Amino acid sequence: MSMVKLVNIKKSFGTLEVLKGIDLEIEKGEVVCVIGPSGSGKSTMLRCINNLEQITEGEIHIEDTLVVKRANNKDVEKGNSDLRNDLGMVFQNFNLFPHLTVLDNITIAPRVVKNADKTAIDQKAMNLLKMVGLVDKANEYPIRLSGGQQQRVAIARALAMDPQIMLFDEPTSALDPELVGEVLDTIKALAQEGMTMIIVTHEISFARDLADRVIFMDDGVICEEGPPEDVILNPKEERTQNFLNRIN
Amino acid sequence: MINQIQMRAIFDGSVLTIKVAFVALFFGLIFGTLIALGRMSKNKVIKSFSWFYVWFFRGTPLLLQLFIIFYAYPIIRIEMTGSGVEMNPMLSAYLAFSLNCAAYSAEIIRAAIESIDHGQMEAAKALGMNYRQAMTRIIIPQTYKRLMAPIGNELIMLIKDTSLVSTIALFDLLRTVKTMASATGDWVYYIYAAVIYLFLTTIFQIVFDKLEVRFGVYEER
Numbered sequence: 001m002s003m004v005k006l007v008n009i010k011k012s013f014g015t016l017e018v019l020k021g022i023d024l025e026i027e028k029g030e031v032v033c034v035i036g037p038s039g040s041g042k043s044t045m046l047r048c049i050n051n052l053e054q055i056t057e058g059e060i061h062i063e064d065t066l067v068v069k070r071a072n073n074k075d076v077e078k079g080n081s082d083l084r085n086d087l088g089m090v091f092q093n094f095n096l097f098p099h100l101t102v103l104d105n106i107t108i109a110p111r112v113v114k115n116a117d118k119t120a121i122d123q124k125a126m127n128l129l130k131m132v133g134l135v136d137k138a139n140e141y142p143i144r145l146s147g148g149q150q151q152r153v154a155i156a157r158a159l160a161m162d163p164q165i166m167l168f169d170e171p172t173s174a175l176d177p178e179l180v181g182e183v184l185d186t187i188k189a190l191a192q193e194g195m196t197m198i199i200v201t202h203e204i205s206f207a208r209d210l211a212d213r214v215i216f217m218d219d220g221v222i223c224e225e226g227p228p229e230d231v232i233l234n235p236k237e238e239r240t241q242n243f244l245n246r247i248n
Numbered sequence: 249m250i251n252q253i254q255m256r257a258i259f260d261g262s263v264l265t266i267k268v269a270f271v272a273l274f275f276g277l278i279f280g281t282l283i284a285l286g287r288m289s290k291n292k293v294i295k296s297f298s299w300f301y302v303w304f305f306r307g308t309p310l311l312l313q314l315f316i317i318f319y320a321y322p323i324i325r326i327e328m329t330g331s332g333v334e335m336n337p338m339l340s341a342y343l344a345f346s347l348n349c350a351a352y353s354a355e356i357i358r359a360a361i362e363s364i365d366h367g368q369m370e371a372a373k374a375l376g377m378n379y380r381q382a383m384t385r386i387i388i389p390q391t392y393k394r395l396m397a398p399i400g401n402e403l404i405m406l407i408k409d410t411s412l413v414s415t416i417a418l419f420d421l422l423r424t425v426k427t428m429a430s431a432t433g434d435w436v437y438y439i440y441a442a443v444i445y446l447f448l449t450t451i452f453q454i455v456f457d458k459l460e461v462r463f464g465v466y467e468e469r
């Protein structure tokens with residue numbers, strides 16, 4: 001089953017065209033890492049997939065079902081937008097809710113959106129906290145946590161909504177170097193459980209080790225894609241080679 | 249000095265002052281929140297209405313608004329429908345002060361909401377919440393701490409502004425003591441009034457300072 005399918009996605013902000021026709025299909029259980037220079041449209045692509053930005057043109061399918069189809073910045077066919085609930089998102093700046101404890105951060109969306117039963121969802125949240133290794137922080141406020149801990153809570157928070165696909169936008173870029181590992185380990189554990197994931201990252205060695213497929217984006221298009229052995233170790237495109245040389 | 253009847257009158261005047269200020273703050277905050285959301289709405293009609301509302305009620309004197317409601321409205325009504333109404337002065341005061349307070353509160357609340365990081369709304373939406381859920385559960389609760397200082401300030405302004413109701417036949421604290429002072433020729437009544445105003449404003453200042461700390465516990469490392 002294809003979990004996410006993008007067909008000729010375009011996105012402009014005013015006159016600035018940021019995505020210039022993206023085609024991408026992701027299978028169940030696949031881990032896709034997206035790399036590319038700053039401003040190439042990596043975040044915009046993720047944000048379009050879960051509707052934080054509205055696409056100007058193209059089609060988005062989730063789990064083989066049309067979610068949205070647009071042309072000239074207008075809907076041309078009604079899709080089933082409920083499928084967006086199957087997407088979980090993790091942000092570069094964590095975006096935890098500062099006024100809620102760690103536990104409430106994780107349970108608020110299930111309670112508010114799905115009317116989840118309080119005791120059941122609390123139990124589930126504690127299990128998720130166990131998975132990310134933060135059971136003892138359940139009643140702390142986010143400000144008392146390190147960046148790495150906050151990001152692991154953010155991952156647990158997204159998982160509490162039972163997503164089928166996880167989107168990560170540079171999950172370790174805001175972290176001190178010594179805290180990067182703990183977050184990457186959590187993501188690795190998810191990959192081992194078979195979660196379908198799209199991860200925008202600057203951690204090239206992480207992408208090399210974990211990704212089933214690496215996508216190199218440049219200037220609003222997918223410039224090169226394939227298994228990490230090809231894209232990272234033996235890139236064919238000159239732009240990919242330049243990018244990798246620059247960051248190594 | 250002061251006799252029992254005067255004490256009673258000063259007490260009643262103070263109660264009226266407090267009542268008008270609190271009713272205005274209560275309805276002003278509720279209505280002000282709606283106006284604030286209206287100002288940020290994508291709907292052009294709602295947006296312009298909210299803008300116009302704030303523009304009018306902040307741009308004209310509260311005294312004028314009070315006169316429009318108490319004196320002008322009955323006349324307008326007679327001219328339009330032929331049937332007159334007698335405006336209740338207390339109700340007019342509540343209405344004018346609430347509408348006015350809503351305009352000021354709207355701007356305070358809007359500024360507070362806009363000061364919350366955009367990432368909060370995005371995270372809420374990414375978790376499947378709709379706009380209303382995100383606002384009521386995520387965004388607005390984060391504004392409480394920031395709202396306490398300006399709202400405490402607004403309450404103190406209201407307490408002092410209630411002296412305007414003397415123009416529509418009501419006896420607030422200031423008018424009560426002024427009547428006594430002119431009847432007896434003794435200025436000490438003004439001192440009583442000053443003390444009571446200061447007492448009230450000090451109490452509210454302390455309460456709002458405490459609330460600010462309480463709503464901000466999650467910000468303490």
Ligand SMILES: Nc1ncnc2c1ncn2[C@@H]1O[C@H](COP(=O)(O)OP(=O)(O)OP(=O)(O)O)[C@@H](O)[C@H]1O
Binds near residue numbers: 016038039043
């Ligand atoms: N809301 C917006 N309004 C206008 N322009 C925007 C907006 N969001 C992004 N852009 C522009 O779109 C382009 C792509 O931005 P995007 O954030 O997708 O890049 P990125 O590949 O994620 O870069 P980085 O590695 O720095 O995160 C940039 O030129 C950016 O300035």
Ligand SMILES: [Mg+2]
Binds near residue numbers: 042044169170
């Ligand atoms: Mg980005």
